[in-house]
């Protein structure tokens with residue numbers, strides 16, 4: 001099933017090292033056949049790339065941006081400050097503080113510039129992709145149906161789970 005040809009989602013991350021986590025998002029986008037682009041955009045190491053990315057996102061047709069960053073995780077907030085496209089922030093699990101630093105950096109935005117912040121690590125990356133589907137699904141019934149099917153499969157799988165017998 002083909003929904004869209006043009007790229008509608010941008011997946012960005014502060015470092016190549018974030019990909020291990022962020023691939024959980026891109027794998028789900030692949031599964032739902034969402035056309036996306038993925039690249040490294042660092043708030044601190046490539047600030048001009050960040051500026052260009054955020055400033056051109058809307059005219060390039062992006063509808064959602066998923067931004068993963070760790071530590072002093074300024075990427076999602078800085079992108080959100082320069083575009084009105086929804087930005088979903090994924091806190092990467094940092095080594096020093098296990099991602100609590102990333103979470104607080106991303107979630108504590110000042111009123112006026114929202115970032116939809118998800119959980120730390122792989123769970124957050126997956127949910128960022130699913131939330132993206134929910135947003136895109138508002139304008140695309142086929143994607144919303146696929147998301148509904150995904151949820152049903154998940155429910156069925158849990159209903160079939162059984163615990164080991166305890167003697």
Ligand code: RP5
Nearest residue numbers: 014015017018069070071092
């Ligand atoms: C952040 O610094 C990145 O998002 C990454 O999570 C963290 C560490 O980056 P590396 O030192 O692994 O490149 O900007």
